[in-house]
Amino acid sequence: RxxxxxxxxxxxxxxxxxxxxxxxxxxxxxxxxxWYRQDCRKEPKLLMxxxxxxxxxxxxxxxxxxxSQYISLLIRDSKLxxxxxxxxxxxxxxxxxxxxxxxxxxxxxxx
Amino acid sequence: xxxxxxxxxxxxxxxxxxLSLECTVEGTSNPNLxxxxxxxxxxLQLLFYSVGIGQISSEVPQNLSASRPQDRQFILxxxxxxxxxxxxxxxxxxxxxxxxTEAFFGQGTRLTVV
Numbered sequence: 001r002x003x004x005x006x007x008x009x010x011x012x013x014x015x016x017x018x019x020x021x022x023x024x025x026x027x028x029x030x031x032x033x034x035w036y037r038q039d040c041r042k043e044p045k046l047l048m049x050x051x052x053x054x055x056x057x058x059x060x061x062x063x064x065x066x067x068s069q070y071i072s073l074l075i076r077d078s079k080l081x082x083x084x085x086x087x088x089x090x091x092x093x094x095x096x097x098x099x100x101x102x103x104x105x106x107x108x109x110x111x
Numbered sequence: 112x113x114x115x116x117x118x119x120x121x122x123x124x125x126x127x128x129x130l131s132l133e134c135t136v137e138g139t140s141n142p143n144l145x146x147x148x149x150x151x152x153x154x155l156q157l158l159f160y161s162v163g164i165g166q167i168s169s170e171v172p173q174n175l176s177a178s179r180p181q182d183r184q185f186i187l188x189x190x191x192x193x194x195x196x197x198x199x200x201x202x203x204x205x206x207x208x209x210x211x212t213e214a215f216f217g218q219g220t221r222l223t224v225v
Contacts, residue, residue, distance in 0.1 A: 008154075034213055043201055043216035044155070087155065089214070091205070098168075099145060099205050099214045103154020 003027060003100045006088050010106040017078045021105045023088030024070045032091035033064055035073045037084045038104065044087055047073075078109045113138035117202045117217025124224055130175075130189040132220050134202030137183065142204040144185040145214065146177055149199040161185060197224045 006023045013019050025033075033050035048055065050062040050071050061074040071088055088102035117134045124130060136142050146158040157170045159177035167177050174193060178186045185202060202217040 006154075032213070041199075041221075043219050044214075045216070046213050049213065091213075098157075098160055099143070099203070100157060101147065101155040 002102075004088055004090050004102040006102040006105050008103060008105060010108055012108045012110060013078055015078055015080060015109055015111055017109075018074065018076045019078055019107060020075075021073045021086055021088075021107075022070055023072070023102055024068075025088075025090045025100075026069070027090065027092045028066075028069060030069075030090045030092045033062075033071050034089040034091075035060075035062055035071075036087040036089055036101070038087055039084050044101070047086070075107075078107075080109050080111060083107055083109045113204075113215065115202065115204055115215055115217045117220060119220060120218060121221045122223070124192050124222065126194055126224055127191045130187070130192050130196070130222070132187040132200055132202075132222075134185045134187075134217055135183055136185075136204045139183070139204070139206065141182060142206060144179060145201075145203040145205070146185065146187045147201045147203065149201065151198070155201070159187070192224045194224050197222055 004025050011019055035047045036044040037047045038044040048057050048062050050064045052064050054063040059076045063072045085104040085106050087104045091099045114137045144161045147155045148158055149155050159167055159169055161167050161179045164179055175189050200220045203214040205214045
């Protein structure tokens, strides 16, 4: 089983749609969780951290379910500029804080 | 502020030639350092990570190696490149505390082995 798993997509949605991505992780000792965004042929960049209580940043909402070991990202009112690959990221503890990236979910928002 | 430098940006190398990619971090001490590879249309694959000078953990058996000769320097090497080594190589760093484990990436090296 992969340490971090995501549905690769692609998700094709119209502008204004709401889209949700899920991600599961295998290491129950994982301590930090993030969503990154990667545009084509660019390096990944942090979109938002994911907190146990859930957190929202504008149109983006991230949630963490430690019991089920999954993370979600909800995008409301999708924009064309949201088209990108979204990477789920998990950092495990154990003295090294190894950071593991999911393979990413591709999103295409169409006019 | 912290910055990460990775070079070169693009590289075309023949099969069997050696490789050396360098990454340096500024503005932080004792970072965790990572090398990832992303094949065309694929996700990020963790190749190596390092928690300190001379400490390298390898995630995937391959013909690549990594070294960390200085606290903020991470080098990816190969003695003989294979066609399958083509891809987008990303260096990244993260902090050690529970509140600073997000990873920051260099701009990447696009390697084409021909």
